[in-house]
Amino acid sequence: MGTVSKALDLLDYFTRSRPLIGLSDLARLSALNKATCFRLLTELADHGLVEQVGIGREYRLGPSLLRLAALREAQVPTREAAMPVLQALALQSGETAHLSLLMADVLRPLAHAYSSAHVTKVTMEDAEELPFHATSSGLAVLAFQPDAFRDAILNRPLPHLTHHTETNPTTLRARIQEVRGLGYAESRGGFESDVHSMAVPLFDALGRCSGALAVAALGSRMTEAQRRLIRFALIKAGTEITTIWGGSLPADIATLWRLAA
Amino acid sequence: MGTVSKALDLLDYFTRSRPLIGLSDLARLSALNKATCFRLLTELADHGLVEQVGIGREYRLGPSLLRLAALREAQVPTREAAMPVLQALALQSGETAHLSLLMADVLRPLAHAYSSAHVTKVTMEDAEELPFHATSSGLAVLAFQPDAFRDAILNRPLPHLTHHTETNPTTLRARIQEVRGLGYAESRGGFESDVHSMAVPLFDALGRCSGALAVAALGSRMTEAQRRLIRFALIKAGTEITTIWGGSLPADIATLWRLAA
DNA sequence: ACCGTCGGTTCAAATATCAAACCGAAGGCT
DNA sequence: AGCCTTCGGTTTGATATTTGAACCGACGGT
Numbered sequence: 001m002g003t004v005s006k007a008l009d010l011l012d013y014f015t016r017s018r019p020l021i022g023l024s025d026l027a028r029l030s031a032l033n034k035a036t037c038f039r040l041l042t043e044l045a046d047h048g049l050v051e052q053v054g055i056g057r058e059y060r061l062g063p064s065l066l067r068l069a070a071l072r073e074a075q076v077p078t079r080e081a082a083m084p085v086l087q088a089l090a091l092q093s094g095e096t097a098h099l100s101l102l103m104a105d106v107l108r109p110l111a112h113a114y115s116s117a118h119v120t121k122v123t124m125e126d127a128e129e130l131p132f133h134a135t136s137s138g139l140a141v142l143a144f145q146p147d148a149f150r151d152a153i154l155n156r157p158l159p160h161l162t163h164h165t166e167t168n169p170t171t172l173r174a175r176i177q178e179v180r181g182l183g184y185a186e187s188r189g190g191f192e193s194d195v196h197s198m199a200v201p202l203f204d205a206l207g208r209c210s211g212a213l214a215v216a217a218l219g220s221r222m223t224e225a226q227r228r229l230i231r232f233a234l235i236k237a238g239t240e241i242t243t244i245w246g247g248s249l250p251a252d253i254a255t256l257w258r259l260a261a
Numbered sequence: 262m263g264t265v266s267k268a269l270d271l272l273d274y275f276t277r278s279r280p281l282i283g284l285s286d287l288a289r290l291s292a293l294n295k296a297t298c299f300r301l302l303t304e305l306a307d308h309g310l311v312e313q314v315g316i317g318r319e320y321r322l323g324p325s326l327l328r329l330a331a332l333r334e335a336q337v338p339t340r341e342a343a344m345p346v347l348q349a350l351a352l353q354s355g356e357t358a359h360l361s362l363l364m365a366d367v368l369r370p371l372a373h374a375y376s377s378a379h380v381t382k383v384t385m386e387d388a389e390e391l392p393f394h395a396t397s398s399g400l401a402v403l404a405f406q407p408d409a410f411r412d413a414i415l416n417r418p419l420p421h422l423t424h425h426t427e428t429n430p431t432t433l434r435a436r437i438q439e440v441r442g443l444g445y446a447e448s449r450g451g452f453e454s455d456v457h458s459m460a461v462p463l464f465d466a467l468g469r470c471s472g473a474l475a476v477a478a479l480g481s482r483m484t485e486a487q488r489r490l491i492r493f494a495l496i497k498a499g500t501e502i503t504t505i506w507g508g509s510l511p512a513d514i515a516t517l518w519r520l521a522a
Numbered sequence: 523a524c525c526g527t528c529g530g531t532t533c534a535a536a537t538a539t540c541a542a543a544c545c546g547a548a549g550g551c552t
Numbered sequence: 553a554g555c556c557t558t559c560g561g562t563t564t565g566a567t568a569t570t571t572g573a574a575c576c577g578a579c580g581g582t
Contacts, residue, residue, distance in 0.1 A: 003538075003569075004304040007265040011308075011329060019336040023560055033540055038561065043265040047272075048364035053467060057560085061333040063471075064364045066340050066371055068272060069330030072322040075280040079327050103309035103325045110327055206314060210324070264538075264570070284529055294572045299530065318529090 006032060007040040011049065011061065016125055020058040076205075079111055081244045086213070087113040089237040093230050095217040096122040099202070099241075100130050100137045102210050105149070107131075107138055110211070122195055122216040131191065133158045133172055134165050136199035137212035139185035143176045144201045144209030144250070150176070164189040183256035184231060185212075189219060196222040198230050200238035203247035213238050235260050267293060268301040272310065272322065277386055281319040337466075340372055342505045347474070348374040350498040354491050356478040357383040360463070360502075361391050361398045363471050366413070368392075368399055371472070383456055383477040392452065394419045394433055395426050397460035398473035400446035404437045405462045405470030405511070411437070425450040444517035445492055446473075450480060457483040459491050461499035464508035474499050496521050 013021060013029050021029070027037040041059055044050045048064030073080055082099055090097040094117035101110045112124035132138035132153050142150050150173075158167040166172055179185040185199045199214035215230045235257045242249060249257065274282060274290050282290070288298040302320055305311045309325030334341055343360055351358040355378035362371045373385035393399035393414050403411055411434075419428040427433055440446045445461045452458075460475035476491045496518045503510060510518065 002300065002304050003264040004268040004301055005307060006539095007268075008304070008308040008310065014332060016332065016335055019332075024558075033542095034560090035541085035562075036539060039263065039539090040265055043263050043269070046266060046365050047269040049269065060336060061329060062364070063333070063339065063362045063371075064369075065326060065330040065333045066362070067364065067369055068322060069326040070340075070371070071275060071277065071280075072324070072326045074277055075321060078324065079331075101324045101327070103323070103328065104307050108325075108328055110324075110331070285527075295529085296531075296573085297571060300570080 003040075006030070006036070007044055010037070010040055010044065012128075014050075014061050015128055020053060020060050022058045026059070078245065082241045083111060083113075085237050085240045085244070086111055089113065089213070089215065089233055090115045092233045093215045093217075094118065095215050095221070095230070096124060097213070097215050097237075098124050098137075100141075100212050100214070102141055105152070107135075107141055107212070118218075118221070120218055122192075122197075122218070124216075131159070131161065133167060134161050134187065134190040135214075136185040136187040136197040137214045139172075139176055139179050139187065140199040140201045140212040140214075141209055143179040143185065144203075161191055162189055162193045164193070166190060180252070183253050183260065184234060194219050198227065198234060200234045201253070202238060202245070203242045203249060205246035207248065213241060232260065264301075267291070267297070268305055271298070271301055271305065273389075275311075275322050276389055281314060281321050283319045287320070339506065343502045344372060344374075346498050346501045346505070347372055350374065350474070350476065350494055351376045353494045354476045354478075355379065356476050356482070356491070357385060358474070358476050358498075359385050359398075361402075361473050361475070363402055366410070368396075368402055368473070379479075379482070381479055383453075383458075383479065385477075392420070392422065394428060395422050395448065395451040396475075397446040397448040397458040397477075398475045400433075400437055400440050400448065401460040401462045401473040401475075402470055404440040404446065405464075422452055423450055423454045425454070427451060441513070444514050444521065445495060449483075455480050459488065459495055461495045462514070463499060463506070464503045464510060466507035468509065474502060493521065 010026060010030060013026060023038055023041065024034060026041070027034040030037060032040070041050060045052065045059070045062065048062040050059045051062040052059055078101070086097050086099055090113035094115045096112060096114055098109050098112035100107050107130045109124055109127050109130060114121055130137050132142050142153060154169040154172060158169070159165070160167055166175065183200070186197070188196045195216055196219040197214050197216040199212045201209045202211040202213055204210040213234060215234060217226070217230075239249070239257060271287060271291055274287060284299055284302065285295060287302070288295040291298060293301070302311060306313065306320070306323065309323040311320045312323040313320055339362070347358050347360055351374035355376045357373060357375055359370050359373035361368050368391045370385055370388050370391060375382055391398050393403050403414060415430040415433060419430070420426070421428055427436065445459055447459050449457045456477055457480040458475050458477040460473045462470045463472040463474055465471040474495060476495060478487070500510070500518060
């Protein structure tokens with residue numbers, strides 16, 4: 001692994017639940033030498049990607065990220081453009097809606113919107129990464145990736161997260177094939193017990209499936225009528241976001257979704 | 262310079278006016294070997310900090326930046342929290358308002374808001390960096406930095422940008438001292454001819470001056486009455502943003518601003 | 523068919539990383 | 553107070569990685 005990767009890996013240790021990390025902690029977390037870790041952090045800090053909160057204190061993500069992200073959004077409007085649709089989806093479905101993006105080879109939640117229809121809801125603040133095999137978003141995205149990518153994902157170890165997690169690559173391939181045939185994906189408690197979710201793929205201006213849009217609800221609320229309603233709302237919202245992104249649906253999906261509307 | 266710095270420097274070559282860069286171009290721009298540049302880009306791409314638009318095509322900033330920026334904003338609300346105040350400032354002043362942040366050792370514009378009061382306005386899209394010595398924001402920030410930082414900035418070469426740019430370190434020190442005494446900074450055509458701007462420092466929760474708030478107008482519109490109005494609006498908005506950020510004003514500035522209100 | 527340039531790859535020579543030990547300062551515990 | 557641990561940060565010399573120049577094959581223009 002290259003030096004740059006080591007440095008960039010450090011950034012991923014900062015999460016919502018662990019926003020501040022000291023040098024020694026980070027060295028332990030990353031299994032890097034403390035001296036190396038220090039040098040990497042210093043270089044990251046020189047560019048404003050991390051900053052130190054005090055003098056001789058912990059590190060946190062830095063302000064340059066805001067600027068780079070704003071630049072990215074200016075060129076490829078992604079998050080801001082999708083937010084209104086995401087909020088409408090949460091409102092219509094009465095459940096938690098979230099949007100995930102494929103970042104290199106991991107799927108990460110980027111934005112979410114809650115409904116106030118129920119006091120019990122699926123929260124998204126804690127999720128850092130959505131496993132492909134155990135979430136509806138993951139399956140939706142995987143169904144529209146090149147074979148090599150899908151194979152690479154399915155060939156690495158697939159952790160059991162709940163007792164409902166499907167981890168058999170062959171079964172998963174079949175489920176993914178099914179997703180292509182239906183135009184949406186579904187997961188029942190594969191990521192978190194009691195959470196039932198449905199997702200549709202999103203396509204960007206390059207024609208790639210670069211993310212997924214999902215609605216997650218408590219399993220107990222997922223009646224047949226509710227599933228129909230969510231599927232309908234997802235397809236509508238998915239079409240909108242793909243359009244806003246300047247993307248276009250694969251022909252078969254376009255047909256499927258048109259019929260569902 | 263370390264490997265990581267070289268990689269991170271690459272990110273700064275992407276701008277609003279040059280959002281897509283090919284490998285060879287970037288190698289030339291950065292004066293890096295093409296092989297090195299390629300490897301660095303590949304590592305950046307593996308983490309989603311850049312991405313390739315097609316196959317064997319140009320690179321652009323990647324989606325992971327959105328996620329990291331969202332994480333930073335979640336921990337240290339900066340941009341989103343200041344936007345409403347910034348917009349109100351543009352409205353009140355009838356001119357372009359902008360907010361800049363100190364990122365490591367450079368001052369960069371982070372957000373701006375326009376007024377529709379005049380069809381001629383100062384635009385901010387193109388500015389990538391605000392030179393400390395030639396902008397009101399730069400002077401405002403510099404006035405509240407540790408001596409070592411100020412000295413480091415003033416000791417490096419200070420480019421002439423217009424025929425009004427002040428580049429004499431001694432004179433600049435005096436102007437900075439003046440800024441501390443007034444509680445705001447002013448610049449007349451030092452960055453761009455015909456642009457007259459005023460700025461106040463902003464303070465974060467760590468007590469540092471980590472940015473500046475400015476109003477920039479065509480020099481011809483900067484009447485004495487207008488300057489008074491803008492100074493008043495800036496002080497009000499600056500107080501608000503510092504408060505929102507959980508920061509507090511240095512005692513002398515708090516007094517100055519209270520008297521001005 | 524030629525030329526220049528593109529993105530990407532290869533292999534000695536130069537440079538950065540590693541592990542371990544060390545430093546002064548700060549905080550907890552007895 | 554005194555002791556002990558941990559903190560952020562620095563140094564060392566052996567080792568592994570990065571570097572840079574030349575080199576591909578492919579593409580587009582002439």
